[in-house]
Amino acid sequence: xxxxxxxxxxxxxxxxAAITLAKHGISTIIIEKEKFPRYHIGESMTGEAGGIxxxxxxxxxxxxxxxxxxxxxxxxxxxxxxKWFVPVKARDERGKLFDQTTWQVRRSVxxxxxxxxxxxxxxTLIEGQATRPILDDDGGVKGVExxxxxxxxxxxxxxxLLDCSGQATFLANLGLTGPKYRGHYxxxxxxxxxxxxxxxxxxxxRDTAPDNTLIFYQKKxxxxxxxxxxxxxxxxxxxxxxxxxxxxxxxxxQFLRRELHELNPELKHRVPDTRFVEETRSIVNYSFQVRRxxxxxxxxxxxxxxxxxxxxxxxxxxxxxxAMFAADSIKAYLDGFGRDLPNPxxxxxETCERGLDVFEDMIDTFWEHPLAFALFxxxxxxxxxxxxxxxxxxxxxxxxxxxAMRKLLARERLExxxxxxxxxxxxxxxxxxxxxxxxxxxxxxEELLRxx
Amino acid sequence: MDxxxxxxxxxxxxxxxGDTKTKLDPDASLISSGVVDSLALLRLISFIEEKFGVxxxxxxxxxxxxxxxxxxxxxxxSKL
Numbered sequence: 260x261x262x263x264x265x266x267x268x269x270x271x272x273x274x275x276a277a278i279t280l281a282k283h284g285i286s287t288i289i290i291e292k293e294k295f296p297r298y299h300i301g302e303s304m305t306g307e308a309g310g311i312x313x314x315x316x317x318x319x320x321x322x323x324x325x326x327x328x329x330x331x332x333x334x335x336x337x338x339x340x341x342k343w344f345v346p347v348k349a350r351d352e353r354g355k356l357f358d359q360t361t362w363q364v365r366r367s368v369x370x371x372x373x374x375x376x377x378x379x380x381x382x383t384l385i386e387g388q389a390t391r392p393i394l395d396d397d398g399g400v401k402g403v404e405x406x407x408x409x410x411x412x413x414x415x416x417x418x419x420l421l422d423c424s425g426q427a428t429f430l431a432n433l434g435l436t437g438p439k440y441r442g443h444y445x446x447x448x449x450x451x452x453x454x455x456x457x458x459x460x461x462x463x464x465r466d467t468a469p470d471n472t473l474i475f476y477q478k479k480x481x482x483x484x485x486x487x488x489x490x491x492x493x494x495x496x497x498x499x500x501x502x503x504x505x506x507x508x509x510x511x512x513q514f515l516r517r518e519l520h521e522l523n524p525e526l527k528h529r530v531p532d533t534r535f536v537e538e539t540r541s542i543v544n545y546s547f548q549v550r551r552x553x554x555x556x557x558x559x560x561x562x563x564x565x566x567x568x569x570x571x572x573x574x575x576x577x578x579x580x581x582a583m584f585a586a587d588s589i590k591a592y593l594d595g596f597g598r599d600l601p602n603p604x605x606x607x608x609e610t611c612e613r614g615l616d617v618f619e620d621m622i623d624t625f626w627e628h629p630l631a632f633a634l635f636x637x638x639x640x641x642x643x644x645x646x647x648x649x650x651x652x653x654x655x656x657x658x659x660x661x662x663a664m665r666k667l668l669a670r671e672r673l674e675x676x677x678x679x680x681x682x683x684x685x686x687x688x689x690x691x692x693x694x695x696x697x698x699x700x701x702x703x704x705e706e707l708l709r710x711x
Numbered sequence: 712m713d714x715x716x717x718x719x720x721x722x723x724x725x726x727x728x729g730d731t732k733t734k735l736d737p738d739a740s741l742i743s744s745g746v747v748d749s750l751a752l753l754r755l756i757s758f759i760e761e762k763f764g765v766x767x768x769x770x771x772x773x774x775x776x777x778x779x780x781x782x783x784x785x786x787x788x789s790k791l
Contacts (some may be wrong), residue, residue, distance in 0.1 A: 639769075
C-alpha cells in the first residue's frame with residue numbers, strides 16, 4: 260500500500276495533520292490500533308485552540324458537541340489561602356487583547372469527532388499497530404510496517420511518516436531519533452478519574468463561570484486538577500512525586516479519594532462525593548524530551564517527542580499546532596522544497612522546539628519561583644504571561660516576560676543548535692540532571708500499579 | 712520618613728485591615744506566619760516601590776526578603 264503521508268496514531272495530532280494535509284490535496288493513511296471512542300487524558304484546551312478548530316474547518320462540529328466552555332484557569336494556593344485567575348484572551352488584528360473562550364473536552368468524544376473529520380476529508384484508516392519504520396538505503400524513512408487488528412501484516416510506503424503515537428514515542432523507542440531524556444526534577448505520577456456531583460462556580464463573571472479549569476496547589480510538584488467534562492461529570496487528577504504515592508501504600512483509587520479531601524480545603528469542598536464514575540488510571544514518568552525528532556522521511560508530533568508538565572494544559576494544543584505546522588512543511592517538501600537537505604524538516608523542528616521551550620521556561624518559573632511568577636502575571640508582565648497561557652508562543656519572538664523568566668532561571672537558550680548538547684544547564688532535561696528514559700519503573704511502583 | 716513605621720502602617724491598614732493603633736514586632740514573622748499571603752505580598756511590593764522610589768528586582772522577589780519588618784527595612788535601605 261502506498262500513500263504520500265503515513266500517520267501513526269489517530270489521536271488529535273494525527274487527525275489534525277490529516278485534515279490539514281487534505282486541504283493541501285495530500286493523501287494520508289492513519290494507523291490506529293484502538294477502536295474509537297476510547298478514553299484518553301489531556302482534556303483542557305488553551306485559548307488559541309478555538310483558532311485551530313476554525314482553521315481546520317471543524318468549528319461547527321465543535322459547537323454541536325457542546326463541550327464545556329472554559330473562560331480561564333483559577334488557581335487555589337496552599338490551604339486555599341489565596342486564589343488567582345488567568346483569563347483566556349485572544350489578540351485582535353491590531354494586537355489588542357480581548358476576552359475569548361475555549362473548551363474542555365471529553366477526549367473520547369473529541370478524538371472520535373476529529374478522526375471522523377479526517378476520514379470525511381479523505382484520509383484512510385488502517386486499524387492496526389505500527390511495528391517498525393521501513394528504511395531506505397540511506398537510513399531515511401520510506402514507510403511503516405503494521406500489524407493489522409484483523410490479523411496479518413501490512414507494509415505501507417510513504418513519502419513522509421508522521422509519528423503521532425503520543426506517550427508511546429514509537430520512533431524514539433526504536434532509536435530513529437536523538438536520545439530521549441526523562442524530565443528529572445521529581446519523578447512524578449498522575450492519578451486521575453472522574454466524579455459526579457462536584458460543586459462548580461455559579462457566578463456571572465468570567466472567573467466564576469461554572470466550567471473553568473481549577474488547579475489546587477498544595478506544595479511544589481503536589482497539586483490537583485478539576486476539569487468539567489459535561490453538566491454532570493468532572494475530571495479530577497492529582498499529581499505527586501512517585502515516592503510519595505509509594506509511601507502511602509494505597510491503591511490508586513484509595514489514594515485519589517483521600518487526596519481529593521486532603522490536598523486542599525477548597526478541593527474537598529468541591530468534591531463532596533468521591534465515588535468515581537470512571538476507572539482510576541495513572542501515568543508515570545510522562546515528562547521527557549527527545550532531541551532531533553525529525554529527519555529524512557519522518558516527523559514526530561506532540562507527545563511523541565516531548566511532554567513537559569500537565570500543569571497549564573499545553574499538551575493538547577501543542578500537539579495540534581505542531582501537526583498543522585508539520586502538514587505545511589510536508590506540503591512544501593512534496594512541492595520540492597528541501598529535497599536535498601540532510602533534514603528537510605529541520606526548520607519545522609526548530610519552530611516547534613522554540614515554542615515548547617517557552618512553555619517549559621514558564622512552567623519552570625512557576626515551580627521554582629512562584630512568588631516572582633505571581634508578580635509577573637499580576638503586575639509586571641500581565642499581558643505577555645496571558646499570551647503564553649493562551650499558547651501564543653510559536654511566533655519566535657522573545658518577550659520581556661520570557662527574558663525575565665530566563666534570567667530568573669539563569670537559563671540561556673542557544674539560538675542555532677537543536678541537538679542534545681544545546682539543552683540549557685539547569686533545564687530538567689539537561690544530560691547532567693536527566694537520565695535517559697528507560698522503560699522500567701522504579702522498584703515497587705510497577706508492582707503496585709499492576710496490582711491496583 | 713521612618714521606614715518601619717511606613718511599612719507597618721501599610722501592612723496593618725491595607726493588608727490586615729486592622730486597627731490603626733496595632734503595632735507589629737519588627738522581628739515577627741510576616742510571611743511564614745501567614746500574616747501577609749502571597750497576593751498581599753505583591754501589593755506590598757508595589758507599595759514599597761512607589762513609596763520609597765526603589766526598584767525591587769525580579770530575583771529579589773522571594774518570601775525570605777519580606778519575612779520581617781527589619782528584613783524589609785534592610786532591603787529598602789540598601790537601595791536608597
